[in-house]
Amino acid sequence: MKILVCISKTPDTTSKIAFDSSNKKFVEDGVQFIMNPYDEWYALVRGLELKEQLGGQVDVIHVGDQNSESIIRKALAIGADAAIRIDHTPVDSFDTASQIAEIAKSRGYDLIFLGKETLDHNGSEVGGLVAGLLDWPYIAYASKLTQQNDTAIIESELEGGVRVIECKVPFVMSCAKGIAEQRIPNMMGIMNSKKKPLEVISPIASEAKIEIEKFELPSGKASVKMLSPDNIDELVDVFKNELKIL
């Protein structure tokens, strides 16, 4: 199996979220960037497990500038064989997907995996866009994958349950909880990662299809109204009169 795993970078979950004075740009100063956890824990690890089961190769691809190199090295340390970085700051998810599809088109991958969404844009857009551009089937929010030769059985999200789907390679799959467990890179992996190939490729031309008007932080919540634990009727009253759920 030749597997391509898309990795993106996102601010660490505990980062302070702030925007510049135009409210159009996220302020990156002092923000710790990490590999998007769903790409790392789910997509990459499931790719590595498949390679261990069936043989083959796992490449990671990232669209971003050279500040992302530590994230790419981490993916190699966890076990990816080689990395591709498209040297480009994407303008939107369509751009990211176009860059990835351009590479995937000519390199004979069987599978493309990525996380269910990123922690910053929360769009879950790139996977389906790549699939659409390549004309491959797309399965979103997969929580289980069993692969036999070129046939996969996938469990994916359905309201209140799961849908079990059969699909043949090639396909694109976005990965959610349950599909794999996080792997921590060991010393050996970290040492080896420095020797693994990291190819830097120029982007194809792109143009933005969507445009940011503004970012906004939520107006702070009015402070909590504390009710007495000894007078439960107060809460019943809130249920009844304010929330109207009784």
Next chain:
Amino acid sequence: MIITVVEIQDNKIKKTSLEALSLASKISEIKGIKICAVCIGSDQLPVELGSYGADEVILPSAEALENDQITSLILQISKDKSASHIVLSLNSTGKNIASVLAAKLNAGLISGVIAVQAKGSDVTYTKNVFSGKATATYSIPNAVSVIAVSPNSIPVLSDKQKIATKLDTRFSIVPSKLKTLEKRIITGKTPLAEASIVVSAGRGLKDPSNWNIIEDLADLLGATTACSRPVSDIGWRPHHEHVGQTGLAIRPNVYIAIGISGAIQHLAGVNNSRKIIVINKDPEAPFFKAADYGICGDLFEIVPKLNEAIKKYKSNT
């Protein structure tokens, strides 16, 4: 023309599809363009579609379709109608088809939309970003837009005085590359993503056998149950109940958190709930800062008392 995907299940229009139609209606008013609803899952015309804003209805097939077949149908119809907007829910179907459609239509894509506004004669779209910690508003200069609507975000309005016309144009169903072997429904209750009231519990419950008081409360309120991540990780509760950054992000009308500390990763999945009620014995629990109502005390005393009080109230009315 706006194309809206309307899913019909057990002869009922899915609530998430009505939300998408309600959002499409707003776009239709701002842009002065019509809405064509494409019904998936039935060939019976739902007469009420007009009141939700549909001008035209296409009923391509009575059969259950795979996601890629739905994608292909919407593509054919979009081309036939020279559609400028495709609006659908970001429910499990939408997650599988919205972005694929955008690629095929070379469209501007925004998924997770929670509101639209007029900006002159144009439309801007707002969505949550940074795991609920901020919102972003976008415009789409592109000729074609694909808008995937976040479930439980748009009020459903049935106040339109339209009569939807059924169109008889035929579209072809392409063979699928996917084969659904089974749809396994895990809960009989309202799915968590669609629930309007959620009762959620965490490690403060101490033991899985203590969940009966949580389930009783949920039953009394007609709520769906959820849990924090550690609780599903150790197998006290099923995985599909896990909410938060790594689990499901939900936005019910009322979220009741019991014995959950309110870590930032938990809040990321629930902080868009309209009202939050927190029961926790630790006055310093971070969850109180995100709550609308709080009770500081021992859940093992409070929850059974609350259940009794609700029962009493219900038996008196």
